[in-house]
Amino acid sequence: MCLAIPGKLISISGEEMERTGRVSFGGIIKEVSLALVPEAVEGDYVIVHVGAALSVVDEAEAEETFRYLEEMGELESLSPNPFPRDEDGEAEERA
Amino acid sequence: MKYVDEYRDADAARRYADALAGLVTRPWTIMEICGGQTHAIVKFGVDALLPPTITLVHGPGCPVCVTPVELIDKAVEIAARPEVIFCSYGDMLRVPGTAKDLFAVKADGGDVRIIYSPLDALALARQHPDRQVVFFAVGFETTAPAHALAVARAKTLGVANFSLLVSHVLVPPAIRTLLSAPGNRVDGFLAAGHVCTVMGMNEYEPLAKQFRVPIVVTGFEPLDLLQGITMTVRQLEEGRAEVENQYARSVRAEGNLPARALIAEVFRVVPRKWRGIGEIPESGLGLREEYASFDAEQRFGVAAYTAEESTECISGLILRGERKPLDCPAFGTRCTPEHPLGATMVSSEGACAAYYRYRR
Numbered sequence: 001m002c003l004a005i006p007g008k009l010i011s012i013s014g015e016e017m018e019r020t021g022r023v024s025f026g027g028i029i030k031e032v033s034l035a036l037v038p039e040a041v042e043g044d045y046v047i048v049h050v051g052a053a054l055s056v057v058d059e060a061e062a063e064e065t066f067r068y069l070e071e072m073g074e075l076e077s078l079s080p081n082p083f084p085r086d087e088d089g090e091a092e093e094r095a
Numbered sequence: 096m097k098y099v100d101e102y103r104d105a106d107a108a109r110r111y112a113d114a115l116a117g118l119v120t121r122p123w124t125i126m127e128i129c130g131g132q133t134h135a136i137v138k139f140g141v142d143a144l145l146p147p148t149i150t151l152v153h154g155p156g157c158p159v160c161v162t163p164v165e166l167i168d169k170a171v172e173i174a175a176r177p178e179v180i181f182c183s184y185g186d187m188l189r190v191p192g193t194a195k196d197l198f199a200v201k202a203d204g205g206d207v208r209i210i211y212s213p214l215d216a217l218a219l220a221r222q223h224p225d226r227q228v229v230f231f232a233v234g235f236e237t238t239a240p241a242h243a244l245a246v247a248r249a250k251t252l253g254v255a256n257f258s259l260l261v262s263h264v265l266v267p268p269a270i271r272t273l274l275s276a277p278g279n280r281v282d283g284f285l286a287a288g289h290v291c292t293v294m295g296m297n298e299y300e301p302l303a304k305q306f307r308v309p310i311v312v313t314g315f316e317p318l319d320l321l322q323g324i325t326m327t328v329r330q331l332e333e334g335r336a337e338v339e340n341q342y343a344r345s346v347r348a349e350g351n352l353p354a355r356a357l358i359a360e361v362f363r364v365v366p367r368k369w370r371g372i373g374e375i376p377e378s379g380l381g382l383r384e385e386y387a388s389f390d391a392e393q394r395f396g397v398a399a400y401t402a403e404e405s406t407e408c409i410s411g412l413i414l415r416g417e418r419k420p421l422d423c424p425a426f427g428t429r430c431t432p433e434h435p436l437g438a439t440m441v442s443s444e445g446a447c448a449a450y451y452r453y454r455r
């Protein structure tokens with residue numbers, strides 16, 4: 001029940017505590033309260049939980065998971081890897 | 096779906112797992128607090144990707160699972176009244192009370208409705224001024240803002256036939272209790288990304304310092320979890336114990352300020368009993384005096400109920416990370432999602448239910 005999911009804000013109506021928006025979750029559209037995310041504008045992705053948006057997804061931060069992975073990859077390549085991986089991710093056999 | 100699919104990329108997951116394997120020199124035990132994370136870990140097999148020296152244990156972060164049995168009894172009592180429309184999130188209906196669950200009340204003719212949002216319950220109250228609409232407000236900090244919003248709006252609009260049966264729990268006091276237990280074997284925590292989306296990260300700093308544990312605020316998709324685990328392991332290997340934020344696309348250090356202000360306006364911190372764990376001081380939310388007229392316990396005179404559970408269920412040990420579901424002799428035989436003995440088998444976020452669904 002604690003599930004909160006990101007959806008795209010497609011339209012806004014009302015003000016302050018009555019502010020609501022239509023949010024598309026992969027095509028399924030729901031009306032949610034925007035009372036707690038006054039900064040949200042149309043086109044934003046918002047994280048929605050039990051009918052209320054809780055945050056606006058930060059686009060730049062959203063990339064971080066992948067950047068971190070790249071960095072880890074670079075660190076890894078500093079140490080000589082005895083089993084280099086080919087394109088399929090399989091370990092190559094080295095005699 | 097954007098911000099979902101890309102975090103389920105199998106190739107990236109494998110690369111994370113490889114990088115993680117290169118980091119680990121010693122065995123570590125990491126607890127994920129949130130039941131949503133437990134569900135994702137078991138569903139996507141995140142634990143199976145980890146090096147064998149890393150053990151994931153599942154924490155108490157399923158609000159359905161920790162709601163004490165007497166609160167279910169109160170819900171059952173209120174829901175059975177003819178004037179009441181009882182609204183609840185779906186997974187509460189099968190949680191066993193002392194004598195029966197909410198499904199049984201519904202089967203006996205009670206007006207029990209499964210509802211997605213407390214705001215829908217408020218709308219229902221306005222449509223049915225002649226009935227009493229009661230909402231079973233169960234949840235962690237994540238869910239508190241929507242509940243507070245519904246009560247605040249009910250007050251503004253003067254909706255007198257709406258009330259909440261409140262069973263709100265707070266995460267940091269539970270972490271403190273687990274870390275203070277003599278049998279604690281948790282080296283690091285993944286904190287729940289959506290709880291922190293609301294509350295921010297400041298409450299976790301004293302815990303990380305006092306108990307010298309890394310706490311990494313983590314999201315819910317497989318890559319989020321792998322990154323959160325990697326960040327935790329990196330801290331452990333380097334001897335650090337800090338609060339870090341893996342889920343910065345949603346979590347700001349200060350949390351959601353309008354949401355926190357609304358929670359503080361409607362709720363106050365109270366002691367709360369956790370099913371399987373016992374009472375934890377300052378670990379729950381109850382309605383403030385100014386909102387007491389929206390408290391279903393007072394309105395229906397059930398505040399004094401108490402009950403003890405006596406079953407073979409070991410969910411208390413599971414919620415404390417001391418056992419796993421497969422250690423329970425009743426698992427999958429006498430206890431199934433259709434006939435649960437304990438709440439961890441009921442909710443899809445309960446560890447027993449996740450193992451039953453994906454690990455038999």
Ligand code: SF4
Pocket residue numbers: 407408409410413420423424425426427430431435436437438439440447
């Ligand atoms: S399998 Fe059932 S009885 Fe055993 S711990 Fe889980 S919920 Fe309790």
